Amino acid sequence: MTTQPAIEIAGLEKSFGELTVLRGVDLAVAPGSIYALLGSNGAGKTTTITIVSTLLAADAGTATVCGFDVATQPARVRESISLTGQFAAVDEILTGRENLALVARLRRVPQPRAVVAELLVRFSLTDAADRRVGTYSGGMRRRLDIAMSLIGDPPVVFLDEPTTGLDPQARIEVWQAVKELAANGTTVLLTTQYLEEAEQLADRIAILHEGRIIADGTLAELKQLFPPAEVTYVEKQPSLEEIFLAITSTSDNSQESR
Numbered sequence: 001m002t003t004q005p006a007i008e009i010a011g012l013e014k015s016f017g018e019l020t021v022l023r024g025v026d027l028a029v030a031p032g033s034i035y036a037l038l039g040s041n042g043a044g045k046t047t048t049i050t051i052v053s054t055l056l057a058a059d060a061g062t063a064t065v066c067g068f069d070v071a072t073q074p075a076r077v078r079e080s081i082s083l084t085g086q087f088a089a090v091d092e093i094l095t096g097r098e099n100l101a102l103v104a105r106l107r108r109v110p111q112p113r114a115v116v117a118e119l120l121v122r123f124s125l126t127d128a129a130d131r132r133v134g135t136y137s138g139g140m141r142r143r144l145d146i147a148m149s150l151i152g153d154p155p156v157v158f159l160d161e162p163t164t165g166l167d168p169q170a171r172i173e174v175w176q177a178v179k180e181l182a183a184n185g186t187t188v189l190l191t192t193q194y195l196e197e198a199e200q201l202a203d204r205i206a207i208l209h210e211g212r213i214i215a216d217g218t219l220a221e222l223k224q225l226f227p228p229a230e231v232t233y234v235e236k237q238p239s240l241e242e243i244f245l246a247i248t249s250t251s252d253n254s255q256e257s258r
């Protein structure tokens with residue numbers, strides 16, 4: 001059975017002046033799955049997410065979300081997505097509850113109070129709900145930011161580095177929230193520099209390096225690209241970090257030899 005991907009990117013290219021960032025990116029994300037786009041600083045993760053969320057035009061290639069083309073049907077794409085950017089977009093003067101209520105009004109959801117109350121519970125923000133966001137910790141802001149993006153139940157959610165700067169406990173809380181999203185059928189495309197995050201969360205992982213996806217698969221598939229060491233007493237599975245470093249250095253070598 002073939003299902004249409006919730007997100008499909010083909011041959012995506014983007015340069016900023018002299019700087020070529022994307023050189024032909026291809027990826028497909030199955031509905032209801034979590035897909036992690038992994039890459040170093042400056043690899044082009046945010047650029048990719050920004051194009052798929054219609055905020056930036058590509059130079060070449062195509063991208064569709066829920067079957068809608070980002071270039072020709074941007075309004076339909078925007079109705080289908082939410083974007084949580086790399087930097088939290090919460091209003092510090094307002095309380096958590098007021099931030100959520102503002103977005104609920106803007107998106108004209110029916111029964112906004114109930115929706116806001118449900119999200120506060122889901123993201124463990126009920127106790128802090130009536131405090132100004134200026135007093136929140138980084139983890140609380142991040143959870144509020146993600147909660148705001150879920151108002152209106154978009155089928156596709158983009159999370160750009162959702163846990164950067166969070167402590168391990170706050171990170172686990174965000175992971176839990178993301179897993180629940182996917183369990184409820186939402187498609188999640190997230191970017192991360194944390195290999196462990198991809199290992200923990202993602203159904204599929206893609207590694208973006210020098211403008212292309214140089215590896216793409218399930219964690220098990222990626223592990224097969226990197227055979228475990230021979231002659232060992234205790235069988236050691238390679239960590240995703242080792243796979244990442246091995247693949248990126250191989251790709252560097254092949255680029256240099258051209």
Ligand SMILES: Nc1ncnc2c1ncn2[C@@H]1O[C@H](COP(=O)(O)OP(=O)(O)OP(=O)(O)O)[C@@H](O)[C@H]1O
Nearest residue numbers: 016021039040041042043044045046047048086193
């Ligand atoms: N609007 C822009 N104008 C010029 N250069 C840009 C612009 N946006 C991004 N770039 C450059 O494109 C490259 C890719 O940036 P991008 O933000 O997509 O990387 P990233 O993978 O998200 O990195 P990070 O992990 O640091 O967030 C970087 O070299 C960046 O400086």
Ligand SMILES: [Mg+2]
Nearest residue numbers: 045046086160
């Ligand atoms: Mg980025």
